[in-house]
Amino acid sequence: MNPLQLLYTAFRSILRNRMRSLLTSLGVIIGVGSVIIMVAVGEGARNEIEARITAMGTNLIQIMPQRFFIRLGQQNAVRVRPSWLTKADAEKLKAEASYAMAVSGVIQRSFTAAGSGGSASVQVMGVEPAYLVIRNWDVAAGTFFGDEDLAARNRVAVLGATTAATLFGAADTAGGADGQFALGQQLRIGTNHFTVIGILAKKGAGPNGNDQDDIIMVPLDTALTRLTNSRNINTIVMSVVSKVYMEAAQREAGLILREAHKLPEAAAADFEIMNQADMIEMASETSRSLTALLASVAGVSLLVGGIGIMNIMLVSVTERTREIGIRMAVGARKRDILFQFLTESVILSLLGGLIGIGLAFLVCWFLSVGGIATAVNPLVVAVAALFAALVGVFFGYYPARKAAGLYPIDALRYE
Numbered sequence: 001m002n003p004l005q006l007l008y009t010a011f012r013s014i015l016r017n018r019m020r021s022l023l024t025s026l027g028v029i030i031g032v033g034s035v036i037i038m039v040a041v042g043e044g045a046r047n048e049i050e051a052r053i054t055a056m057g058t059n060l061i062q063i064m065p066q067r068f069f070i071r072l073g074q075q076n077a078v079r080v081r082p083s084w085l086t087k088a089d090a091e092k093l094k095a096e097a098s099y100a101m102a103v104s105g106v107i108q109r110s111f112t113a114a115g116s117g118g119s120a121s122v123q124v125m126g127v128e129p130a131y132l133v134i135r136n137w138d139v140a141a142g143t144f145f146g147d148e149d150l151a152a153r154n155r156v157a158v159l160g161a162t163t164a165a166t167l168f169g170a171a172d173t174a175g176g177a178d179g180q181f182a183l184g185q186q187l188r189i190g191t192n193h194f195t196v197i198g199i200l201a202k203k204g205a206g207p208n209g210n211d212q213d214d215i216i217m218v219p220l221d222t223a224l225t226r227l228t229n230s231r232n233i234n235t236i237v238m239s240v241v242s243k244v245y246m247e248a249a250q251r252e253a254g255l256i257l258r259e260a261h262k263l264p265e266a267a268a269a270d271f272e273i274m275n276q277a278d279m280i281e282m283a284s285e286t287s288r289s290l291t292a293l294l295a296s297v298a299g300v301s302l303l304v305g306g307i308g309i310m311n312i313m314l315v316s317v318t319e320r321t322r323e324i325g326i327r328m329a330v331g332a333r334k335r336d337i338l339f340q341f342l343t344e345s346v347i348l349s350l351l352g353g354l355i356g357i358g359l360a361f362l363v364c365w366f367l368s369v370g371g372i373a374t375a376v377n378p379l380v381v382a383v384a385a386l387f388a389a390l391v392g393v394f395f396g397y398y399p400a401r402k403a404a405g406l407y408p409i410d411a412l413r414y415e
Contacts, residue, residue: 027305345396
């Protein structure tokens with residue numbers, strides 16, 4: 001049979017029962033659309049996480065204390081024994097790390113802070129002046145503290161925009177945008193009073209969804225002596241001169257800290273070093289696993305749709321038995337009948353796939369307008385369309401073969 005004639009005959013048979021054809025394709029429509037939407041949402045979330053991690057700083061390396069697990073007694077109880085980093089470790093890295101552009105120790109604790117407009121529990125960070133460079137943070141109003149404030153342990157503070165609004169009231173009540181109204185005012189953290197000297201530029205949500213603008217930064221030495229009364233710090237952050245040297249800088253930092261902690265070569269490190277690439281890979285791996293799970297669940301709809309196509313095609317073969325007998329009687333070969341029904345099955349599946357793709361793009365657009373990040377991957381769209389066609393071939397072959405296997409005389413006698 002001529003290919004054009006074959007397509008014409010298949011389309012005519014499909015359009016003869018429009019509603020049934022649409023319902024037959026519904027499983028494929030839902031399956032293809034669901035797979036594309038799930039993958040698009042997963043890709044969008046992964047891209048957003050990567051962007052947030054990248055925005056954390058330029059060529060960032062983070063060094064954190066390692067946690068050791070100790071088994072207690074016969075009951076298999078486990079206790080966590082953390083190791084510690086100190087400001088001396090940060091100073092040694094500053095002095096000896098050849099790939100470091102900037103280094104800062106960081107201590108972070110939650111304190112109750114109070115201002116003229118109210119009080120709240122806020123994350124207070126003790127950092128060094130280089131922290132702004134490392135984290136690509138800007139000051140929107142006022143200034144950041146310097147080395148003099150660090151050395152003199154001055155009680156000065158720089159607030160995030162959210163914290164400024166929480167502790168000192170709304171901007172429009174005091175005049176001044178971006179928290180300028182809080183400049184020069186007194187702030188109490190615990191039992192210590194600080195003077196607000198700066199307001200940080202807005203950063204928005206962090207990689208874990210927390211509000212990065214709900215924060216107070218004070219000089220590291222001030223935090224250690226006046227707030228925590230400790231020499232231990234939570235983290236050391238370091239900015240590397242170039243992305244090319246990230247791995248070399250990570251190895252060098254490890255050697256410097258092993259020397260500072262007097263660790264033998266064979267001993268396990270009591271610290272953990274992570275760079276941005278590690279953090280992005282970790283977040284991406286989690287996102288990919290979740291996306292694959294969701295796409296697999298959605299893909300089940302495609303199989304259900306394929307079973308629906310097979311069911312309807314079998315019904316169609318039964319309904320059109322006399323038609324098949326007449327075609328055979330006037331010269332149609334078995335392969336002509338086979339290709340006719342197989343073509344109808346593939347067209348039903350492909351039309352369902354195309355409608356599903358269109359609906360997926362529409363849903364992704366609505367999600368993007370609603371603030372949910374999506375990223376439609378053209379490769380996923382192409383694979384979904386191909387899979388829809390394969391579903392039509394796989395589930396349409398048996399009904400088509402059954403139709404082709406009918407005997408002309410029996411088919412003509414069928415009532």
